[in-house]
């Protein structure tokens with residue numbers, strides 16, 4: 001096994017970086033995880049964890065812990081924004097688990113990160129907090145803002161959408177604003193009238209806007225992501241607060257569920273949605289990018305964190321079966337097409353969600369008819385995505 005005894009340096013202790021650290025340590029690498037924050041913490045938000053991500057967590061030996069803190073939605077329901085009429089649904093639960101060999105779950109991001117960090121520490125990962133990386137050298141070393149360097153056999157850049165490592169060698173990579181912003185937030189379920197608490201993942205679609213709602217932490221919380229098309233630019237970042245009144249104004253003419261949930265919102269954050277063109281390559285010799293650092297994507301098919309989990313497994317497995325430069329090349333060849341397809345699929349999704357004008361009622365009618373005639377239509381569309389298992393590649 002070629003990772004045994006090798007030194008791996010990973011920058012970024014988010015979902016992707018911690019999963020990669022655990023996967024490398026499990027294969028015998030001396031693994032160092034560097035995070036710029038003073039603690040390994042995730043923002044207060046939910047995450048949809050599709051079966052392809054669960055398969056990685058199962059293979060990492062974390063499946064039971066994840067299941068104990070996650071919830072299991074019964075379906076994804078697509079509804080129109082004003083009357084909340086059901087247009088199509090994707091049954092989840094046992095049927096989906098049988099279809100893909102792992103469940104579709106909802107989890108609080110902090111709970112997922114806690115389980116990963118616990119696993120990484122137990123596997124012997126050395127965690128270094130308050131260490132902000134500034135770049136790398138091809139030897140390779142991971143370099144820090146303080147001027148220090150950490151030498152390793154391989155350096156992994158898991159430092160997210162604004163990756164310092166990507167910036168160093170892909171300076172021409174320029175994202176473009178989509179003209180869409182997303183608010184996120186959590187609302188206590190008991191602040192919403194009982195009949196309006198969503199039991200399933202609910203996707204409400206209106207002209208130029210959509211709203212995703214789902215229960216979290218055993219139904220105690222409702223997670224929301226609300227997307228609006230607008231000309232005004234907003235920054236790309238998880239923690240930029242906005243006044244909940246702006247959110248309520250944007251969705252004021254929506255149906256009772258949207259108004260009840262957003263009406264109960266006391267704290268929200270606004271995120272500008274940007275399209276990042278796929279990179280021409282993900283590595284530079286012994287330095288390799290993964291997760292949002294390699295392929296940031298729009299959140300419309302809930303796959304960014306799941307792709308980071310897939311990357312983590314594949315990268316550790318390739319580094320274990322090949323020497324470093326070949327292992328990195330193999331990882332890229334296994335992952336690039338799939339990640340690019342997910343990026344472009346996510347981009348196309350907003351058009352369907354935000355329909356306006358005369359086409360809208362026609363397409364909504366079509367969705368209802370197809371949904372009634374072929375109940376598995378919604379599931380089958382994503383077989384290529386949720387049915388994939390990187391742990392058997």
Ligand code: FAD
Nearest residue numbers: 012014015016036048133159160291292302303304305306
């Ligand atoms: P990150 O989670 O961004 O982690 C990067 C880490 O690196 C952070 O801890 C950061 O502090 C650290 N860091 C950054 N710079 C440095 C540096 N210079 N030095 C050291 N450390 C550094 N995905 C899903 O799969 N399902 C969903 O339901 C879902 N919902 C989403 C909803 C919204 C509104 C958005 C915007 C995204 C959503 N995503 C979802 C996408 C998902 O959040 C990201 O794709 C995922 O978090 C990427 O993980 P990562 O580890 O690559 O990066």
